[in-house]
Amino acid sequence: METRTINDIEMEVVYQKPETLTETQMHYCPGCGHGTIHKILMEVIDDMGIQDRTVGVAPVGCSVFAYNYMNIDMQEAAHGRAGAAATGVKRVLPDKYVFSYQGDGDLAAIGTGETIHTVNRGENILMLFINNAIYGMTGGQMAPTSILGQITSTTPFGRDAAAIGYPLKITELVAHLPGAYFVTRQSVHTAAAVRKLKKAIEMSFRYQDRKKGTCFIEIVSNCPSGWKMTPLQANEWLVKNMFPLYPIGDIKVPKEI
């Protein structure tokens, strides 16, 4: 009797991982937004055919190993300094596409100065800011973007504004700077949101050709492990608790089309 295996059936490829994602298995926790964001970013680089003209800068935080997954030239910067390192890269390679990929602690706490001044100089780079309101890598401590009342390992009774201040809306802050060219806030909690993010990333790379200023994309993301929730619960918590403070949508769009 003839037996047929799945390998004998000719199948049409309807979906595959982007070529510029390496084969390395990601270390991210189940349900974490980083994997999706990495994939979308690499898809854009594939679609635009700019692998040979792109240099990325990874942060210190959960995405510290981004360079293991992205098959492009990358640098791993000191904590908070990705904006400065990306400035250094872009200034000596002005015709390359340069992006920094940073978490909330990296970009909005220890690297606040670098972030503000990178955007204020209008560096022609894309800053990708992944905001999950917690320090994931070090085990769930309070982030500058943790919301009021949020329980973390360093705010065990909930974030109290009187004791430790308010969540920092750094995206709104940088949007005020003349050096900011395109500022938007996106998310990856639904397929529709992922598609919108992809468009924003693609536009940000295209805008780099114009040399008009910094593109800044905040991605409101989750941290199931740090929040101590299932991935589904985490996405629900994100919609309920983060979106009111960090509303999705464009904050500053280029005037010329």
Add this chain to the structure above:
Amino acid sequence: MENGTPKLMKGNEALAESAIRAGMQAYFGYPITPQSEVIEYLTAEVPKRHGVVLQAESEVAAINMVFGAAGAGARVMTTSSSPGISLMQEGISYIAAAELPCLLVNVQRGGPGLGTIQPAQGDYFQAVKGGGHGDYHMIVLAPASVQEMSDFVFDGFKLAEQYRTPVMILTDGALGQMMEKVILKPEGSLPYPEKPWATTGKPKSRERNFITTLHMESESMEEVNNRLQEKYKEIQKEVRYQLIGDKDADVLLVAFGLTARICSKAAEMAREKGINAAVLRPITLYPYPYTAVAEHAKNAAGVLTVEMNAGQMVEDVRLAVNGATPVHFKGRTGGMIPSPEEILVEIEAIANHTIHA
């Protein structure tokens, strides 16, 4: 500016002009006295000639811009003075770990703290023993004239690229501010080496380049350390020093930078008084000329180390001499510069056996 003809220039300006001539492709810095002439000179000249110049928002940002640009393959420099160099230490550790070539300049001022804007040599430990975290070194060059403030820029870039390491020119506010005759090397005399490791965008023809200092497995972190230590062994052959005077002097002075110049005047005055004194001037502070110091100290009656600090390099002198000869120390701090006369007093005391180490 004409080539080959002597010019009268400030140390800081000679250094800045030499960086352009040495093919510097990017400069990132932050103003701080007594080295602000460097960034002022470069922000005026670089746009007219070639390269990138950028005033950063802080020394922390500046050193990380150096990291990024050096990683992207550019010939990069930053300059600062003591408190600013302290701020850069984390970045320097990363640069050493990532093996990125670059030139750092510390125009030292007196400390600790905000200190003074007057010259000092208080950052010797920080520069040669690794001011940042972890086991690393950088090549440290100590100029003693405006001419060397110029020449060492070329040497510094060359050594940095040859060994893929940060190189520091450790100078001081006096050398930075004073004007002297200097002959500048012509532009284009320092070729650019290939940097196949640089992050310039991955073509299909090669694997991706990534620059990282993170090694989570202890075995691989130790491997990185072993490689660095091998490199530092190799770097030992770059030892440079200058002997001013007799090689069998009775009193051997050991001093670097500005202090070495003052010591040579003091040694000259001593010789006029019939005391055979000589000066050994380490030019590379890392690698340190331990062998030369030991050799020249061996038959001397005493060694005198003079520094504009409370006694830092003297520890390396003692390591070199290893008890064979008494080692004495004369230091001034806080921006005070020792005079030849006060050094002469020490030389005479050693020669007359009136002081003991």
